[in-house]
Structures are given as C-alpha cells and as structure tokens.
C-alpha cells in the first residue's frame with residue numbers, strides 16, 4: 121500500500137500542516153514531516169478537509185441502473201469530496217428488508233470509492249401502511265441506523281409514533297420527508313405568486329411545516345431521534361428553532377439547491393428545476409441560509425436524485441422531481457454560505473462532514489485530521505473556479521440545475537482510508 125505525504129496543506133482553521141497517510145490512517149500530522157519513501161503530494165494552496173458525508177443520496181440500484189448505479193454514484197460522490205454517503209431506500213425493490221440493504225451495502229463495498237451506508241424504509245414498499253422490518257435491517261450486515269420513506273411522507277401519525285418508538289430502542293433515527301400529501305395533490309411547484317402567474321398547481325409551505333410541527337411533538341412525546349429531510353421553508357426553520365430550544369431530539373438538513381435557487385426558475389418550464397420539495401422564494405432561501413449558519417439546520421445533504429433522460433426531458437407535468445448534486449454540493453455551499461460571509465470553512469466542515477457523520481453514527485468519518493484518525497479526507501482548491509458541464513459529470517444522469525454556471529472551489533484529491541479515489545481532479549477508476 122502506497123504511503124502518501126501531503127505537503128503544505130491548510131486545515132479549515134487556517135493552520136498549515138503536512139499529513140502522512142499509511143495503512144489507512146493518518147500516522148502523522150505536523151508542520152514539517154520528512155517521510156522518506158512516501159509519494160509526495162504538493163498541497164500548497166489546497167485545503168485539507170475531513171471527507172464529506174452525505175446523509176441523503178439516491179443511488180437507484182437496485183432497479184434503475186439506467187439512471188445511476190452504486191458504482192457511478194460512488195464515483196460522483198468521491199469527485200465531490202465525499203468519503204461516505206447514505207443511500208436512500210426508494211429503490212426497486214424498496215430497501216425494506218435485510219436482504220436489500222445488505223445488497224446495497226455489498227455493492228458499495230465492492231465499488232470501494234466511498235463508504236455506502238444504506239438507509240432502510242420505514243414502511244413496507246414505502247406504502248405508509250405497515251412498519252418494515254426495522255430490527256432485521258438494524259441487525260443485518262448493513263447495520264442500518266437511519267430509516268426513511270423519502271420520496272413519500274410517513275403521514276399516518278400512529279405509524280410515525282410506532283416507528284419512533286421502535287428505533288428508540290437502538291438509538292436509531294427516523295428521517296422524515298415532511299409533506300402532508302392531502303395538501304400537495306397534483307402539485308407541480310411552490311404555491312405562491314409564481315405558481316399563480318404560471319397557472320400551475322402549488323405545493324404550499326404549510327404542507328411541510330404541518331408535518332414538521334406534528335413530528336417534533338411526536339419525537340418529544342416518544343423521546344426518540346427525528347431527522348427532517350430537505351427543509352425548504354422559512355416557517356420550517358422557525359419550528360425547528362423552537363423544537364431545539366425545547367430540547368427535542370431533532371436534526372435537519374437543507375440541500376444545496378434550496379440554498380441557491382428559487383421558484384422563479386419554473387418560469388422557463390425546464391423540468392431540470394422540478395424537485396420535491398419545490399424551489400421556494402427568496403425569503404425562504406434567506407431563512408434557510410440563516411438557519412444553517414446558526415445551527416438550527418444541522419447539515420447540508422445533497423438529495424442527489426439522478427433521473428434518466430426520458431424521465432426529465434419531457435413536459436414539466438410528466439417529469440420526475442429531482443436533481444443530481446454530489447459533484448456540485450461543496451461549490452454551491454461555498455458560493456451561498458462562504459462567499460456571502462455567513463459561514464467559514466470550519467462551519468462548512470461541520471455541516472458537511474462532522475455533523476452528518478455524527479447523525480449517521482459513522483465513526484470513521486467526520487474526524488479531525490490528526491494522527492491516529494482514519495485517512496478519510498479531501499483536498500480542495502479554494503481558488504479554483506469551474507464551469508458545470510452536464511456531459512462531464514461522473515453521475516450516469518445529467519439532470520443538474522447548474523449547467524453553464526461557473527462555481528467556486530474544486531476537489532483535487534479524495535482519499536478513502538488512505539487510498540486515492542480522486543487524483544488531481546480525476547476519478548482513479
């Protein structure tokens with residue numbers, strides 16, 4: 121196994137460091153290391169960050185390998201600076217049994233580009249009627265800790281209560297896709313001035329907020345851990361702020377696209393901007409950024425949602441919701457949170473690595489880059505700018521909403537347990 125000596129990188133806090141990586145761990149971290157025999161990487165001008173962790177990735181395998189596979193999604197993740205991703209359960213078949221989560225876990229291990237931690241479904245077939253085999257998934261080789269029907273809301277409050285009670289026994293987490301379905305029937309975009317202007321059926325903010333309000337109260341009642349997926353409205357941020365102040369065990373994520381884009385994008389009828397929850401207003405974007413900066417929203421998660429061409433390049437009403445995001449997430453967070461002065465690199469490391477690793481219980485990730493820590497890290501050029509070309513993405517799908525945009529910061533190297541997965545900006549395989 122090659123030993124790597126990273127020379128002259130800066131840590132998020134600003135200190136310069138050399139890092140010696142051997143046998144999967146950082147064996148030394150100091151201002152000057154002379155590691156003879158090591159392959160030297162000149163990291164002058166680069167930032168060394170703990171590998172990013174994505175709590176919300178759709179890898180589409182099994183079932184929709186035409187849109188993404190565990191391997192292509194893992195490659196996209198590594199190129200985005202990630203060393204671990206949590207794979208959502210809305211595959212086909214649904215990841216609602218020990219067999220399917222173990223299959224995804226094994227595919228991730230075989231691809232070997234990031235650690236793939238499967239998320240199990242809360243209900244059988246995501247149908248919202250019967251609890252899935254949560255215990256069997258937790259005890260499987262995949263050791264599932266997070267359960268989610270993402271794409272669908274667990275809308276029956278009794279079932280939600282039971283799910284929270286069940287996972288409390290092993291400190292598991294229910295990750296809720298907060299959408300009251302009776303309020304979003306036929307919805308195509310955010311309900312507001314833009315939807316009225318375009319004549320499209322709206323998805324009102326209250327459909328998200330009502331479920332979050334209900335579920336933080338249920339989590340308090342049960343004493344269990346709740347995570348809210350892709351928070352998208354200012355009202356949701358307010359409810360979360362209240363719940364956290366009250367000591368309720370709730371965490372929340374925001375996506376890069378909800379930090380940058382608004383519902384005005386729907387005006388061009390390009391389905392690349394169709395996503396669930398929908399893009400909201402400028403006031404929502406401002407509240408989400410503020411919530412992420414002050415810690416009300418704990419993490420950034422991509423909701424990387426690859427879709428095959430025929431599912432996206434069609435009329436808006438028929439297009440599937442979702443955007444790819446793994447390869448652009450870091451850059452969009454830099455543009456929206458760092459370049460605006462709302463957060464610094466240490467904040468980014470917390471929201472994109474440390475906190476998601478803690479929520480998911482991934483002990484090998486989100487660690488300080490010190491001697492003895494697993495060598496899961498990424499080297500980023502903070503001065504780089506790059507143009508997003510959908511055809512150049514490693515994801516099997518092309519549905520990025522950032523085509524043609526120039527974004528700041530670029531991943532140059534990523535290491536998984538001391539082995540490069542990205543080498544000078546290119547995937548190693």
Ligand code: DOR
Nearest residue numbers: 270271395396425441442
């Ligand atoms: O836009 C979305 N796409 N939101 C979801 O919740 C599900 C996801 C998907 O699976 O495509």
